[in-house]
Amino acid sequence: MLVLSRRRDESIMIGDNVEITVVEVRGDVVKLGVRAPREVPVHRKEIYMTIQEENIAAARASAQDISKALEAVRQKTAAPPKPRDTKAEEPDKN
């Protein structure tokens, strides 16, 4: 692994388009700023890894799994829940 020493406000470049800047250093917490093109996904590693593991587990689903799931839903309720009118909110903040 390449190890580089950087001070606050200093950056490294990865390729031509990805820039990582040390924004703040406080105790054992380092705040990093990442500037990358939209098509380069950036995630905290542990969250990314958990989602990846979950996706891999999900991808092993067998064709019968939906029937199993339906059966479980029906056991819990008299009928599958009805669709609601509301949608997930996605306020365009930022």
Place this chain on the structure above:
Amino acid sequence: MLKSGAEASFRNPRLEFDAAETQLLCFLRRRKHLTVYHTSRFGELTVDEDRDVIVIPEGVIGFAERKRYVLLEDPDQQPFMWLQSLEEPALAFVTVDPLLFFPDYQVQVPKDDVALLEIEKPEDARVLVIVVVREEASKITANLKGPIVLNPQNRRGKQVVLMDDRYQTQHPLLAQLPETQEI
């Protein structure tokens, strides 16, 4: 037609009919851009390239190279749907509309992702979550941390990672369902 050579040789008596059938199907496919894809769970799927294909430009996390999918919505299997890869026959995810099971679920799509998906109004987006069916069926979980957000207009999608700490990758799907429900 998608037939192996060995199989075709047993079908000689129907050769003429097959040729006509092939011509007709080719014509229909050209007109509607239909393509037949093989899948490991559902056999052959005929997909309308212009209307059915969902493109997830960054792939699903862990499957970055798999970018083209179809959503299989079988009325008998509602509310569950399969998100089937068109590039890997064995790759498919069970998905569900999260609001049916988690009425308070909120998805904040980052600005960059809104731009990537070209979503104009929040209500236009369609949100699915991936479900894992476990050995014990009552322990089905839904991944609320990484929902799949789709723009039905341009059929683009992305697995969005939510910053919201209320959401994790394994929420028991049936936990919030009322025990009995009036029909």
